[in-house]
Amino acid sequence: MNEPLLRIENLAVHFHVEHETVEAVKGVSFQVERGETLALVGESGSGKSASALSVLQLLPYPPASHPSGSVQLNGEELMGAPLPKLRSVRGNRVSMIFQEPMTSLNPLHSIEKQVSEILMVHQLMSRQKARKRCVELLHMVGIGEAEKRLTAFPHELSGGQRQRVMIAMALANEPDLLIADEPTTALDVTVQAQILALLKELQSQLGMAMLFITHDLGIVRKMADRVCVMKEGEIVEKGETERIFKDPRHAYTQRLLQSEPEPLETREPTEKIVVRAENLRVWYPIRRGVLRRSTDYVKAVDGIDVAAREGRTVGVVGESGSGKTTLGLALLRLISSEGNVYFGGRPIQGLRSKHMRPLRRHMQIIFQDPYGSLSPRMSVAQIIEEGLKVHRIGETAEERERIVMETLEEVGLDPETRRRYPHEFSGGQRQRISVARAMAIKPRFVVLDEPTSSLDASVQAQTLNLLLRLQRDHGLAYLFISHDLKVIRAVADEVIVMRQGKVVESGPAAELFENPQNPYTHELLSAAFDK
Amino acid sequence: MTAYILRRLGALLISLWGVSLLLFLMTHLIPGNPARAMLGERANAEAVAKLERELGLDRPLYEQYGRFLANAARLDFGRSIKTKRPVAQELWARFPATLELTMCAMVFAVVLGLLLGALSAARRGGALDFFSMTISLAGVSIPIYCLGLLLILLFANGLEWLPNGGRHSDAYAIAGAGLIGSLLKGDLGAFRDAAVHLILPTVTLGAVPLAIISRMTRSSLLEALGQDYVRTAEAKGLRPSVVLFKHALRNALIPVLTITGLEFGYLLGGAVMTESIFSWPGVGRWLWLSVLARDLPAIQGGVLFVALLFMTIVLIMDLLYAAVDPRIRAAA
Numbered sequence: 001m002n003e004p005l006l007r008i009e010n011l012a013v014h015f016h017v018e019h020e021t022v023e024a025v026k027g028v029s030f031q032v033e034r035g036e037t038l039a040l041v042g043e044s045g046s047g048k049s050a051s052a053l054s055v056l057q058l059l060p061y062p063p064a065s066h067p068s069g070s071v072q073l074n075g076e077e078l079m080g081a082p083l084p085k086l087r088s089v090r091g092n093r094v095s096m097i098f099q100e101p102m103t104s105l106n107p108l109h110s111i112e113k114q115v116s117e118i119l120m121v122h123q124l125m126s127r128q129k130a131r132k133r134c135v136e137l138l139h140m141v142g143i144g145e146a147e148k149r150l151t152a153f154p155h156e157l158s159g160g161q162r163q164r165v166m167i168a169m170a171l172a173n174e175p176d177l178l179i180a181d182e183p184t185t186a187l188d189v190t191v192q193a194q195i196l197a198l199l200k201e202l203q204s205q206l207g208m209a210m211l212f213i214t215h216d217l218g219i220v221r222k223m224a225d226r227v228c229v230m231k232e233g234e235i236v237e238k239g240e241t242e243r244i245f246k247d248p249r250h251a252y253t254q255r256l257l258q259s260e261p262e263p264l265e266t267r268e269p270t271e272k273i274v275v276r277a278e279n280l281r282v283w284y285p286i287r288r289g290v291l292r293r294s295t296d297y298v299k300a301v302d303g304i305d306v307a308a309r310e311g312r313t314v315g316v317v318g319e320s321g322s323g324k325t326t327l328g329l330a331l332l333r334l335i336s337s338e339g340n341v342y343f344g345g346r347p348i349q350g351l352r353s354k355h356m357r358p359l360r361r362h363m364q365i366i367f368q369d370p371y372g373s374l375s376p377r378m379s380v381a382q383i384i385e386e387g388l389k390v391h392r393i394g395e396t397a398e399e400r401e402r403i404v405m406e407t408l409e410e411v412g413l414d415p416e417t418r419r420r421y422p423h424e425f426s427g428g429q430r431q432r433i434s435v436a437r438a439m440a441i442k443p444r445f446v447v448l449d450e451p452t453s454s455l456d457a458s459v460q461a462q463t464l465n466l467l468l469r470l471q472r473d474h475g476l477a478y479l480f481i482s483h484d485l486k487v488i489r490a491v492a493d494e495v496i497v498m499r500q501g502k503v504v505e506s507g508p509a510a511e512l513f514e515n516p517q518n519p520y521t522h523e524l525l526s527a528a529f530d531k
Numbered sequence: 532m533t534a535y536i537l538r539r540l541g542a543l544l545i546s547l548w549g550v551s552l553l554l555f556l557m558t559h560l561i562p563g564n565p566a567r568a569m570l571g572e573r574a575n576a577e578a579v580a581k582l583e584r585e586l587g588l589d590r591p592l593y594e595q596y597g598r599f600l601a602n603a604a605r606l607d608f609g610r611s612i613k614t615k616r617p618v619a620q621e622l623w624a625r626f627p628a629t630l631e632l633t634m635c636a637m638v639f640a641v642v643l644g645l646l647l648g649a650l651s652a653a654r655r656g657g658a659l660d661f662f663s664m665t666i667s668l669a670g671v672s673i674p675i676y677c678l679g680l681l682l683i684l685l686f687a688n689g690l691e692w693l694p695n696g697g698r699h700s701d702a703y704a705i706a707g708a709g710l711i712g713s714l715l716k717g718d719l720g721a722f723r724d725a726a727v728h729l730i731l732p733t734v735t736l737g738a739v740p741l742a743i744i745s746r747m748t749r750s751s752l753l754e755a756l757g758q759d760y761v762r763t764a765e766a767k768g769l770r771p772s773v774v775l776f777k778h779a780l781r782n783a784l785i786p787v788l789t790i791t792g793l794e795f796g797y798l799l800g801g802a803v804m805t806e807s808i809f810s811w812p813g814v815g816r817w818l819w820l821s822v823l824a825r826d827l828p829a830i831q832g833g834v835l836f837v838a839l840l841f842m843t844i845v846l847i848m849d850l851l852y853a854a855v856d857p858r859i860r861a862a863a
Binding site: 107 | 765778
C-alpha cells in the first residue's frame with residue numbers, strides 16, 4: 001500500500017468578512033507519511049493554522065469556506081464528508097493539540113471528565129473503564145500522582161501539566177495522526193523542552209505521524225523529518241529538514257533562517273548609573289480566614305539589587321512567574337515596593353505621586369502586547385502627543401506635531417500615517433508606535449517588558465535593531481525583560497537570571513552565556529540553545 | 532468555603548445596617564411633619580403633638596434610630612398608622628402572594644430566556660435568532676403598564692379567556708391561598724382558578740427579565756462558542772448538541788446567573804406596577820399604598836424587608852457561582 005496517511009491536494013481556505021474575501025490558503029498540496037513528522041513553518045497569517053484546521057474541518061463555517069481542495073486520510077476523502085463521518089475521525093484517528101493549554105481545556109470540567117469523554121465517545125467505554133484508562137494516560141504523559149489529579153480542574157495545574165493533559169486527551173484513542181498547532185509556544189523554555197521530548201517519545205511508542213505547526217525554527221530542526229515553509233497562504237518551499245536548513249533555496253526561507261538575532265558585541269562598561277535599586281522587595285500577602293488576616297507572603301521580588309547604566313542594557317531572564325515584570329514595575333514605582341530605588345542618585349522611594357510625575361518623563365515602559373497597550377479610540381498622533389502634553393513638551397500644537405512626526409520617522413513609520421488608528425497597523429508597526437510613544441518625551445530609562453515576544457521572527461529582528469539604534473543615539477538605559485534567551489543575548493550587556501523572585505545568577509552577558517555557574521541557568525541555556 | 536459564607540453574611544449585615552440608616556434618615560429628613568401629614572392640614576397643634584409623642588417623633592434623632600434598630604432586629608416595625616395592625620403581620624399576610632407571582636414570573640423568564648438565547652446563539656443570524664431578539668427587544672421596550680393593560684384588553688376583556696385581575700375568583704375567596712395553598716388542601720378547583728389568575732401577571736412581570744436573560748444568554752453563549760475549549764470539544768468528535776450544552780452553555784451561565792439574581796430581587800421588591808394593574812394583593816402594591824398614605828412604620832418595615840430579600844438573593848447567587856465555577860470555589 002503506497003497511499004500516504006494524509007494527502008492534501010490544492011487546498012484553499014477563504015474567509016468572507018463583510019463583502020470581503022480573505023484568501024488565507026491558496027491551493028496548497030502536501031502529504032504526511034505514516035510515522036513521520038512534517039512541520040508547517042511560517043509567520044503569523046501565513047495560513048499554516050488554517051491549513052491544519054482544515055484537515056478536520058474545524059474552522060468556523062461560515063465565514064470560512066473551501067473553494068477547492070481535497071483532504072484524504074488513508075485514501076478516504078474527508079473534504080465535504082458528512083458530520084457523523086468527520087466526528088468518527090476527530091479525536092479518534094486524527095487528533096489535535098493547541099497552543100494555549102489554559103484556554104483549550106474547559107475550565108469547568110475536571111481532568112477526568114475531559115479525558116474520559118473522548119474515550120466514552122469513540123470507544124463506548126463505561127465510566128469505570130474510562131477512569132482506569134485515564135489514569136494510565138496521565139501516567140504516560142508524565143503527570144505524577146495521576147489518581148489524585150483526576151478530580152483536579154485546569155486552573156489547579158501548571159501550564160506544562162495542562163499541555164500534558166491535552167496530549168493525554170489527544171492520544172487517548174491512539175490516533176494515526178496528531179496535529180500539533182504551536183503546542184509549546186505558550187510554555188516556558190524548560191517546560192517546552194520537556195513537552196517536545198515527551199511528544200517525540202510517544203510518537204515512537206505509538207508509531208503515529210505528526211503534523212507540526214510552528215513559527216519556531218529551533219523546534220523544527222529538533223522535531224521534523226520534512227518541512228513545508230508557508231508564506232501568504234502558499235507553500236514556498238518543501239523538503240527534508242536537513243536540506244532546508246543547509247541549503248535553503250527560496251529567498252523567504254533564507255530570510256527566515258537569517259532572522260535569528262545575532263549576539264550583541266561587547267560594549268565598554270560605563271559607570272554612569274541612571275536607575276539603581278537596593279534590596280528591592282515586593283511581597284503580596286496571602287490572606288485567609290473570615291477576617292482575611294495575612295498568613296504568609298508571595299515573594300514576587302525578594303531582595304534584588306540592580307543598576308541600569310546610561311547607553312547599556314540589563315537583561316532580565318526568567319520563566320513565567322519568576323517576578324521579572326514585577327521588578328520592572330517596582331523600579332518605575334508603578335507598584336509599591338520596599339527597599340531603595342534611586343533615579344540619578346536621588347532616592348525616589350516614598351515620593352508622592354505629585355513629585356513623582358516630573359520624573360515619569362524620564363522613566364518609560366514598553367509592554368509586550370502591542371494590541372492591548374494602545375488605546376483603540378485614539379489616533380497614533382494623539383497617542384504620542386498625550387505624553388508631550390502631560391509633560392509640557394512643545395509650546396504649541398504645531399511644535400508638538402513636528403515632534404510626533406520626527407519620532408514616527410525615527411522609529412521607521414511614515415509620518416503621514418499619524419492620523420490613523422492602531423487597528424490599521426500590523427503587530428510590528430504597532431510595537432513601533434509603542435516605542436514612539438515612549439521615546440517622544442526623550443526618557444533616560446526604559447523598561448522593555450517582552451517587547452518582541454508577540455512578534456514574528458523577521459519583525460522581531462527589525463524591532464531589536466530599532467531599539468539598539470535608539471539606545472545608541474540617545475544614551476538610553478534599558479531594563480530588558482524577556483523569557484527568550486536569544487533575544488537577551490542580542491541586546492544585553494549584563495544579565496540577571498531570576499527564579500521565584502530571587503536572582504540565581506547575574507553578571508556580564510558574554511560571561512554568563514559562555515560559562516553559566518548556576519545549574520538553573522545551565523538548564524535554561526541548554527533548553528534555549530540545544531547545548 | 533465556610534469562611535467565604537461567613538464573610539458574605541457579615542457583608543450582608545453591614546449592607547442591611549446601611550440601608551436601615553439611609554431609610555431612617557430619608558424618612559425623617561424629608562420636609563414636612565409626618566404627624567401633621569397623617570392627621571391632615573386642619574388638625575390642631577395639640578393632636579399633632581400627641582401623635583408625635585405616640586410615634587416617638589419628639590425624641591432626639593439618634594434615640595429614635597436606636598429604638599428603630601432594636602425593634603427591627605426583633606422584626607418589630609411598629610404598627611401601621613392606617614390599619615393599626617403590626618407592620619410585620621401585614622407584610623407576612625401579603626408576602627406569599629408576591630413570592631408566588633415573582634417565582635412564576637422568574638421561572639417563565641429563566642426557562643424561556645435560556646431556551647431562546649441558546650437557540651438564537653446556535654442559529655446565529657437565522658430566522659429564529661431574528662424573531663426571538665425582536666421579541667426580546669419589544670419586551671424591554673414596552674412599559675409594564677402598557678403590556679399589562681394590552682394583555683387585559685386582549686385576553687380578559689376581548690377574548691374573555693382569562694380573568695382581568697385578582698388572585699382568585701369570588702367563588703374561591705374563602706379557599707383561596709393561592710397556588711400552593713390550594714394544592715396543599717387538595718382543592719383542584721381552587722388550584723386551577725389560582726393558576727388561571729396567575730397567567731397574565733406572570734407574563735407581564737416576566738417580560739422584562741425574559742428579554743434581558745435571553746439577550747444575555749445569547750451574547751454570553753456566542754462568546755463561549757468562540758473559545759478554544761469549544762474547538763477542543765469539536766476536535767474530540769463530540770456531537771454539536773453536546774458541545775453546545777455541556778461545554779459552552781455552562782461556561783456562558785455565570786453572567787446569566789448574575790443578572791437573574793438581580794432581576795429576581797428587583798421583582799420581589801418592585802412588582803408595584805404589575806400588582807397594581809392586576810389588583811394583586813402583594814407586598815409591592817401595599818408598599819405603594821403606604822407611601823401614598825405616608826404610613827411611616829409601614830414604609831420603613833416594608834423597605835427593610837425588601838432590602839433583606841434582595842440581599843439574601845444576591846448571597847444565594849454568590850454561592851451558586853461557586854457551585855458552577857470551580858475557580859470561584861478555589862478563590863473562596
